[in-house]
Amino acid sequence: MKDIAHPDIARRLENACDGNPDVPPLNFGRLKWFVDQLEKHGVTVAAETVRKWFAGETMPRRAPAQALARILKVDEGWLLTGTSPDLSEMARKTHNVVAGGAVNVVAGFIQMAGGHPSFPEEDDVVAKANNVNLYAIIRGAHYRLHVTSIVGERGGYFLIPHDTKNGTVTLGVIPQADFQVTIYELDWPTIEKVGTRKPNGYEVRLADTTAFRSVTSFAERL
Numbered sequence: 001m002k003d004i005a006h007p008d009i010a011r012r013l014e015n016a017c018d019g020n021p022d023v024p025p026l027n028f029g030r031l032k033w034f035v036d037q038l039e040k041h042g043v044t045v046a047a048e049t050v051r052k053w054f055a056g057e058t059m060p061r062r063a064p065a066q067a068l069a070r071i072l073k074v075d076e077g078w079l080l081t082g083t084s085p086d087l088s089e090m091a092r093k094t095h096n097v098v099a100g101g102a103v104n105v106v107a108g109f110i111q112m113a114g115g116h117p118s119f120p121e122e123d124d125v126v127a128k129a130n131n132v133n134l135y136a137i138i139r140g141a142h143y144r145l146h147v148t149s150i151v152g153e154r155g156g157y158f159l160i161p162h163d164t165k166n167g168t169v170t171l172g173v174i175p176q177a178d179f180q181v182t183i184y185e186l187d188w189p190t191i192e193k194v195g196t197r198k199p200n201g202y203e204v205r206l207a208d209t210t211a212f213r214s215v216t217s218f219a220e221r222l
Helices: 007-017 030-040 047-055 062-072 076-081 089-112 125-130 188-194 206-211
Strands: 116-118 134-138 141-149 157-161 169-176 180-185 196-198 201-205 213-215
Touching: 007 047, 007 062, 007 076, 030 047, 030 062, 062 076, 089 116, 089 134, 089 141, 089 169, 089 180, 125 141, 141 157, 157 169, 157 206, 169 206, 188 201, 188 206, 201 206
Parallel strands: 141 169
Antiparallel strands: 116 134, 134 141, 157 201, 169 180, 180 213, 196 201
């Protein structure tokens, strides 16, 4: 069995393909399509090379990476490192602090409603692959949760990572006055309908959150 040396890049390549209408589905000519598209951008590679990139066995060099980013309409820096081009370093650190607080708030609400929240361990590969920052058992049902909070200015927005799409429930937390919060379940069909596709996820503006279901209690299953 071959080593998966670059699983994060492989995952970001899959995420960049997901929802991009130009990219053929898996097993329907995707590798050849990339070979042809790369050729148009002046990069000649074999289908096996593309397969290795998507499998995480090897990492594209600078010229192929630039071409892949243009083909997939994503930021090259995000594709190679996972760094969001939409946030400054200070904004990213601030968001991480606020998001961590939102996770703690949701965990507290779940526990007070009789549920059982728990936080992923550092070596939890499932949590890392699916952007899970909270597990919960609610009325006997097990959930993988991604809890996010408002980012940016101009009314703010949620940034939902692509890798929460498969089996992870995303909860968006909006702080209100007097120690109150509003929580929405950000389901993927609605995210793709009202959101804006970004290199590392979908941006859902605060004004569009009314399209989502409001979570008013964790006493029952989501």
